[in-house]
Amino acid sequence: MIRIENINKRFKKLKALDNISASFEKGQVISLIGPNGSGKTTLIKSILGMVKPDSGKIYFNNEHINGGFSYRKDIGYMPQIGRYPDNMKVGQLFSMLKNIRNEPDENLDNELIREFNLCTIFEKPMRTLSGGTRQKVSAAIAFLFNPSVLILDEPTAGLDPLSSEILKEKIIREKGKGKLILITSHILSDLDELTTHVMYIQEGKIQFLKNIETLREDTGEIKLGKAIARIMKGEDPTGNFISEFLK
Amino acid sequence: MMKLPRYVLYDILRSKIIIAYTLFLFIVSLSMFQMEEDSSKAMLSLMNIILIVLPLVSLIFTTIHYYNSYEFIELMLSQPLSRKRILLSEFAGVALSLLSSFMIGVGIPVLLYSASETGFALLFTGASLTLVFTSIAFLASVISRDKAKGIGFALLLWFYFTLIYDGLVLLILFSFSDYPLEKFTLLLSALNPVDLGRIFIMLKMDVSALMGYTGALYKDFFGSGAGLLYTIGIMTLWIIIPLWIAVRKFNKKDL
Amino acid sequence: MKFIAIIIILAFSVSSFGNTITVGKDKSITSISKGVALAKNGDTVKVYPGFYREGRITVTKQITLIGINFPVIDGQKKFENLVVSGSNIKIMGFHFIDSKHSSSEDYSAINIIDATNIIIENNKITNAHFGIHIANSTFCTVKGNDIVGQAVSEQSAGNGIHIWKSSHAFITNNHIQGHRDGIYFEFVTDSEIRNNKSENNIRYGLHFMFSHNNYYAYNTFRKNGAGVAVMYTHHVRMEHNIFEQNWGTASYAILLKDITDSWIINNQFISNTIGIFMEGCNRIDVKKNIFSKNGWAMKVQANCVDNVITNNNFKSNTFDISTNGTMVSSSFEYNYWDKYEGYDLNKDGIGDITYHPVSMYSMIIEQNPNALILLRSFMVTLLDKAEKALPTLTPENLVDRKPKMKPFQL
Numbered sequence: 001m002i003r004i005e006n007i008n009k010r011f012k013k014l015k016a017l018d019n020i021s022a023s024f025e026k027g028q029v030i031s032l033i034g035p036n037g038s039g040k041t042t043l044i045k046s047i048l049g050m051v052k053p054d055s056g057k058i059y060f061n062n063e064h065i066n067g068g069f070s071y072r073k074d075i076g077y078m079p080q081i082g083r084y085p086d087n088m089k090v091g092q093l094f095s096m097l098k099n100i101r102n103e104p105d106e107n108l109d110n111e112l113i114r115e116f117n118l119c120t121i122f123e124k125p126m127r128t129l130s131g132g133t134r135q136k137v138s139a140a141i142a143f144l145f146n147p148s149v150l151i152l153d154e155p156t157a158g159l160d161p162l163s164s165e166i167l168k169e170k171i172i173r174e175k176g177k178g179k180l181i182l183i184t185s186h187i188l189s190d191l192d193e194l195t196t197h198v199m200y201i202q203e204g205k206i207q208f209l210k211n212i213e214t215l216r217e218d219t220g221e222i223k224l225g226k227a228i229a230r231i232m233k234g235e236d237p238t239g240n241f242i243s244e245f246l247k
Numbered sequence: 248m249m250k251l252p253r254y255v256l257y258d259i260l261r262s263k264i265i266i267a268y269t270l271f272l273f274i275v276s277l278s279m280f281q282m283e284e285d286s287s288k289a290m291l292s293l294m295n296i297i298l299i300v301l302p303l304v305s306l307i308f309t310t311i312h313y314y315n316s317y318e319f320i321e322l323m324l325s326q327p328l329s330r331k332r333i334l335l336s337e338f339a340g341v342a343l344s345l346l347s348s349f350m351i352g353v354g355i356p357v358l359l360y361s362a363s364e365t366g367f368a369l370l371f372t373g374a375s376l377t378l379v380f381t382s383i384a385f386l387a388s389v390i391s392r393d394k395a396k397g398i399g400f401a402l403l404l405w406f407y408f409t410l411i412y413d414g415l416v417l418l419i420l421f422s423f424s425d426y427p428l429e430k431f432t433l434l435l436s437a438l439n440p441v442d443l444g445r446i447f448i449m450l451k452m453d454v455s456a457l458m459g460y461t462g463a464l465y466k467d468f469f470g471s472g473a474g475l476l477y478t479i480g481i482m483t484l485w486i487i488i489p490l491w492i493a494v495r496k497f498n499k500k501d502l
Numbered sequence: 503m504k505f506i507a508i509i510i511i512l513a514f515s516v517s518s519f520g521n522t523i524t525v526g527k528d529k530s531i532t533s534i535s536k537g538v539a540l541a542k543n544g545d546t547v548k549v550y551p552g553f554y555r556e557g558r559i560t561v562t563k564q565i566t567l568i569g570i571n572f573p574v575i576d577g578q579k580k581f582e583n584l585v586v587s588g589s590n591i592k593i594m595g596f597h598f599i600d601s602k603h604s605s606s607e608d609y610s611a612i613n614i615i616d617a618t619n620i621i622i623e624n625n626k627i628t629n630a631h632f633g634i635h636i637a638n639s640t641f642c643t644v645k646g647n648d649i650v651g652q653a654v655s656e657q658s659a660g661n662g663i664h665i666w667k668s669s670h671a672f673i674t675n676n677h678i679q680g681h682r683d684g685i686y687f688e689f690v691t692d693s694e695i696r697n698n699k700s701e702n703n704i705r706y707g708l709h710f711m712f713s714h715n716n717y718y719a720y721n722t723f724r725k726n727g728a729g730v731a732v733m734y735t736h737h738v739r740m741e742h743n744i745f746e747q748n749w750g751t752a753s754y755a756i757l758l759k760d761i762t763d764s765w766i767i768n769n770q771f772i773s774n775t776i777g778i779f780m781e782g783c784n785r786i787d788v789k790k791n792i793f794s795k796n797g798w799a800m801k802v803q804a805n806c807v808d809n810v811i812t813n814n815n816f817k818s819n820t821f822d823i824s825t826n827g828t829m830v831s832s833s834f835e836y837n838y839w840d841k842y843e844g845y846d847l848n849k850d851g852i853g854d855i856t857y858h859p860v861s862m863y864s865m866i867i868e869q870n871p872n873a874l875i876l877l878r879s880f881m882v883t884l885l886d887k888a889e890k891a892l893p894t895l896t897p898e899n900l901v902d903r904k905p906k907m908k909p910f911q912l
Contacts, residue, residue, distance in 0.1 A: 011501075050324050051501040067498065073327035083318035087261040096254055100326060287795070287818045288840060291878075299880050413881040420872050432875045445878055453877060455749065455773050456797025456820035
């Protein structure tokens with residue numbers, strides 16, 4: 001579904017993406033994991049066309065995205081920090097997006113709006129919302145147009161446990177529909193129940209991209225968090241740990 | 248196609264700054280006509296506002312708006328919309344709101360008190376300069392990454408177009424006063440939209456003086472139909488080119 | 503009383519008018535020349551409408567020549583239409599067309615030479631080289647004529663009303679256009695030019711040289727190539743005239759060159775490139791004039807002395823005063839300047855601070871005319887403001903110490 005070939009991106013001196021290649025398929029839930037500043041968000045933004053890679057190609061449904069935009073109708077994106085026009089009310093935000101996308105109502109997925117009970121804050125301007133509420137709005141927007149790919153950047157950060165649970169269940173339901181879901185998160189426990197694959201990025205390089213089952217076998221840990229922690233602790237600067245998993 | 252600009256416009260109207268600006272222009276224009284019994288003197292003061300305040304406000308307002316709507320732009324970018332369309336919608340929204348401010352704030356008083364050729368020249372120049380400097384401000388904002396830099400850049404541009412440029416022209420005129428520079432100064436004026444607008448108004452306001460000396464040349468040139476087309480053409484270029492570069496830069500930009 | 507007056511008038515008219523001779527295409531006398539030849543002093547020759555092609559008609563007797571419904575006297579571009587010499591001659595109601603043109607000789611439609619007490623009234627003159635040419639004559643009245651030329655260039659054209667070496671002329675209610683100079687005076691004294699309209703002439707609307715003690719008033723001079731020139735003359739009175747839209751590189755509402763002891767009062771200068779240009783002028787009173795919408799209201803060259811510029815209104819001029827030197831010995835007082843930004847604390851109608859009518863920028867333009875392109879730019883405004891605060895370049899004695907707060911009313 002999404003294929004990335006030899007992507008490079010440099011921000012001045014920092015090499016954000018270093019020759020990254022990967023391929024994501026339908027029904028997969030990919031957990032993008034890596035330390036802060038490892039290039040996770042840059043990768044996501046590259047897929048979304050917000051960041052323009054210096055070299056390399058990204059294919060969406062076997063089509064080179066090449067600065068195009070229409071492919072984005074199949075992607076729902078939930079940013080790490082949702083920022084919205086201050087003066088706009090929540091309800092207006094939704095109606096504006098619907099208006100711009102011009103999708104018939106029956107195609108819309110309003111589940112999250114309902115479950116987060118967002119209707120009650122439709123009259124509030126965006127600037128008055130708390131961080132967590134904003135996250136709810138962001139999530140609802142990401143799922144609204146029933147996209148076949150979901151890209152969620154730190155989806156549960158700032159959400160209360162209840163909302164976090166609602167969102168996780170929603171993700172699982174969408175996964176069940178055979179959608180491709182890309183998640184970055186620092187809260188690894190959240191990912192346990194969702195993930196099918198783990199992609200570990202460090203200093204702009206893919207350290208590995210593995211099936212979760214394989215990963216568990218390799219590390220002997222059931223919990224994703226512990227598995228990753230072992231990798232991070234055991235790592236050499238040269239990245240010898242890879243051999244441990246790839247043998 | 249007008250959906251996006253409508254939201255931009257709506258957002259601008261909500262901020263109320265534009266309404267304050269409209270009121271400011273309206274009150275200032277009205278009080279000028281009220282204070283001076285001679286409308287030509289009021290027109291002179293209005294001309295100064297159009298040539299100095301208008302570019303400044305257009306530049307600063309646009310720059311601030313651009314950075315304030317960064318979130319909106321980001322949100323739109325995650326939607327299936329082209330970057331070109333997003334930026335042009337922003338431009339359309341800002342330009343439209345500044346333009347209507349000007350047309351209401353200055354246009355109505357001028358039409359009420361002095362619907363003369365000079366009046367129309369003033370309105371034409373004001374409208375053109377609003378669009379030109381909105382376009383230039385978009386370029387400045389797209390180029391510079393943070394707000395402070397963007398506003399600083401916009402101020403610098405304003406300073407350049409309204410003051411420094413003319414200083415340089417005067418310097419050139421005096422350094423090469425032994426040469427026939429009439430045609431050259433004509434060219435120089437085209438390279439600065441503020442000067443071009445000023446000369447356009449002057450041709451109506453100071454026609455007597457312009458007929459003297461080399462002024463007759465400007466009068467002959469700008470006063471003719473070809474001169475009018477030329478003025479409109481250059482102004483249009485000044486609107487399109489910065490905007491076009493801004494779109495190109497925006498297309499390549501990481502957000 | 504009335505009766506007696508009528509008797510007197512009748513008696514007078516009978517004695518002075520004498521016989522009437524009629525000329526017409528269907529009358530016994532068909533040519534004007536013949537009619538004139540048959541007339542005796544005091545007779546009237548009445549000419550009926552028609553086309554008269556008789557070469558040059560000469561009138562030397564004391565007669566009145568009257569055209570009825572504008573009979574046309576055609577010069578066929580080969581002749582002067584009419585030559586008048588002598589005294590007590592009156593020519594009225596004719597239409598003179600196509601007089602002889604020449605670039606070396608002063609041919610004219612009506613040529614008055616060595617004459618006195620001549621009246622030229624209500625004639626039309628079209629496409630003449632010179633319209634009315636008066637030389638060496640006294641007490642000539644030119645009244646109500648409409649003189650329209652088709653001048654193309656200064657060299658080939660003649661003047662509308664040209665007077666040379668004469669005195670006591672009275673030029674009134676004429677309309678002159680399309681000539682080289684509308685009205686031309688050279689060595690003419692004690693004359694009056696009143697209520698004429700002179701416009702669209704190639705060079706000057708009115709041109710004066712060596713013509714002393716003249717008076718011109720209530721005239722309108724519009725759109726003439728170079729406005730009005732008054733030169734090498736003393737004791738001229740110019741009052742209630744209107745000068746407007748005299749535009750051009752060297753165009754002045756009035757060019758004053760070497761004029762002394764003269765008066766410019768109650769005139770209006772509107773939309774001229776330069777209102778008054780003064781060079782070598784002494785003791786001129788410029789009083790109660792309105793200067794409005796001119797490029798330069800006045801240019802006073804440094805060689806002008808003891809002129810008094812007072813009680814004028816300066817409004818909406820691009821520049822009020824400009825000069826070429828730093829010393830100015832003419833006085834400016836009690837004028838109204840619309841650019842004045844002072845205040846009047848004691849409410850006596852006179853501004854409390856001095857007004858400097860010469861802007862720094864006008865000095866710059868004197869040096870570098872191309873800099874006109876920067877007129878009204880922000881930079882120029884700043885320069886002018888700085889100069890006003892701390893005068894360094896502008897002449898410090900060219901000031902109005904008593905500027906009026908309000909314009910005078912006509």
